[in-house]
Amino acid sequence: MSSVTADPIGLTISDTATIRNVTALHTQFTDALALRRDIVVTLVDDPDIDLSFIQLIESARRHAAAQGVGFQLGAAASGTLLETLERAGFLDDPAQPAVAFWLNKEIMQ
Secondary structure (H helix, E strand, O other): OOOOOOOEEEEEEEEEEOOOOOOHHHHHHHHHOOOOOEEEEHHHHHHHHHHHHHHHHHHHHHHHHHOOOEEEEEEOOOHHHHHHHHOOOOOOOOHHHHHHHHHOOOOOO
């Protein structure tokens, strides 16, 4: 479900998204969610990513859904993000909504 505003908030991650800066990222996501507008997260230049970032995104995605706010990635997971998702087992079941989210695809039946 999507919020009523037409212009989404864009959050760009271009440096690192790891445990070292997850608190700052959490603040960005919390501030954006408080505005109750759709959110589009874009990763540029294949940033360094670890599991803490994936957990943050999953939490923000679920929180947004509970508020009726749209939350999506600007592009399907690739590079370091895709590798981290695969290693952590997030893509093992293609029928899961989280897989469709990470890969920007419809849920496979």
